[in-house]
Amino acid sequence: MKPELRMQFLEAMSRAATFVAVVTTDGEAGRFGVTISSLTSVSADGDHPSLLACLHHQSPVAGAILRNRAFCANLLHEDQHDVSDLFAGRMADGQHSARFDRTSWTPGELGQPNLVGATASFQCRFATSMLWETHHIVVGNVVSVELSDNAGALLYGQRAYRRAVQLSAAK
Ligand SMILES: Cc1cc2nc3c(=O)[nH]c(=O)nc-3n(C[C@H](O)[C@H](O)[C@H](O)COP(=O)(O)O)c2cc1C
DSSP: OOHHHHHHHHHHHHTSOEEOEEEEEOSTTOOEEEEESOOEEEESSSSSOEEEEEEETTSHHHHHHHHHOEEEEEEOBTTOHHHHHHHTTOSTTOOHHHHHHTSOEEEOTTSOEEETTOSEEEEEEEEEEEEETTEEEEEEEEEEEEEOSOOOBEEEETTEEEEOOOOSOOO
């Protein structure tokens, strides 16, 4: 790939503000979690709602999800940027086990860690995955959703954390 095209791609995508999630998994492969911006809704109308996440193949989280066959996608609240940094390995003690010691969790319906204070948490059963270049595209069937009173989701765009500002009347 031409380096210039890669740089243009990264700059273009940095302008696409996305919400930030921490994907967690627990089970026979162990407990892991990582910060992602690639969480996407796939369908609300199948047998279950479904969503997808793109996880780097070198992150232990991807392999653990494939073995644990379940995960939780925690949509972060706008005050949780420190949690985002923690699960992105940006803190000094960024080991996966230490990440969980620094935050509060409750087990969800599938036993997957729900992050206390998250805007929303989706307990997911692993459905399918595909390795594309460097990332596993993981699809999960949502079996339960936990909603907190904190509706404002944390955003990441132009290489900084942000919050959404309302521009028009809600419909
Ligand atoms: C805002 C933000 C969004 C990110 N989105 C993703 C993502 O969608 N997929 C991914 O594999 N890593 C993503 N990362 C990087 C991971 O959080 C992590 O830093 C990297 O995978 C190192 O993984 P490890 O410390 O779990 O081994 C993101 C990091 C940040 C700060």
